[in-house]
Amino acid sequence: MMGIETIADLKAADPALIRKKFSVVLQRTVMELNGTECIPHVEERVDKQQIMFSRSFSEPVTTVAGMEEVMGVYAQRGAARLNEEGLRAAIMTVTAGTSRFAAAEGSFPASTIRFATPTQDPIVLVRAAVAAIRQSAVAGASYLRAGVMFSGLEPASGAGMLDVFGAGQAQPEVGGVMGEVRSKFGNAAIGIGIGGLAVAPQWTMKRGLASPRYTTEWKDLPVVRA
Known part of the structure; x- marks a missing residue:
């Protein structure tokens, strides 16, 4: 005007x-x-205090087993971010929630896990997250969102080791290996449990209306015909 x-x-x-x-x-x-x-x-803070991975579901998750599945995926997504940032976490907080506007009684479980040694190991983080939600989730509640938050962060100095085959030889850290595989073959190329499946779970947030990524995805490039 x-x-x-x-x-x-x-x-x-x-x-x-x-x-x-x-x-x-x-x-x-x-x-x-x-x-x-x-x-x-x-000025941007150089020292990051927290890392969070939180999403809403495309449809409610109503079983404890379903929430264990959710946490298994979210914990390793968070572990991937820790690995990308070169950090390890001493504390992990697991949260979930139903709708605050639903007529039924709400459920908002939250658990905090403190690790004896700061870690970015996806196996350790997934086990802890799944165990926490198993103890706190309510069967029959319609959960619509969940998240994992990492705090007590510190630089991941030194090389973590995993003796995969029990041969006594040092192996690369799990998170680093998984990160390298994902960078070469995509996020669905490797994972722990359902996090390694190429087909996304039914509850995964829908992205059908997301804007095209012309500059980063070949499949999103516009097609011009004369």
């Missing part, structure tokens, strides 16, 4: 009028466009 359709129009607008009709935040934007620094720079 004010005839401001481009950034140039906004730059040419009266800052006082913009503040009166909108806010001081937009006024500062106009002033910045005209060369007056008034928005302070925010």
Whole structure:
């Protein structure tokens, strides 16, 4: 209505009028466009305090076994993020929840696990998450979301070892190996339990209406025909 359709129009607008009709935040934007620094720079924190993996379900999960499945997938997704960031966690918090607007009584289980040694091992994290939800989830409750949060983070210094075949020889850390496989063959190439299946579970969040990823996915490139 004010005839401001481009950034140039906004730059040419009266800052006082913009503040009166909108806010001081937009006024500062106009002033910045005209060369007056008034928005302070925010330095990104280098030390990350938490890592979280949380999603809503496409349909309710009503069984304890189903929630164990959910936590098995979410815990190893979180473990993958720890590995990507080069971090290990001393504490893992597992949460789930039903709808706050449902007529039935709600259920919001939450458990915190403290590890004797900080870890990013997906096997350790999956076992702990599944055991926690098994003890706290209520059978018959319609859970709509769940998540895992890692805290007490520290750099993953040193090489974790796994003697896969019991031969006494040092093996690469599980998380690192799984990360390398995923980077070469995709996220569905390897996983623990159902997390390694190429077909997503029924409760997985639907992404059918997600915007195309033209710059990162070959299958999303637009097709032009003459």
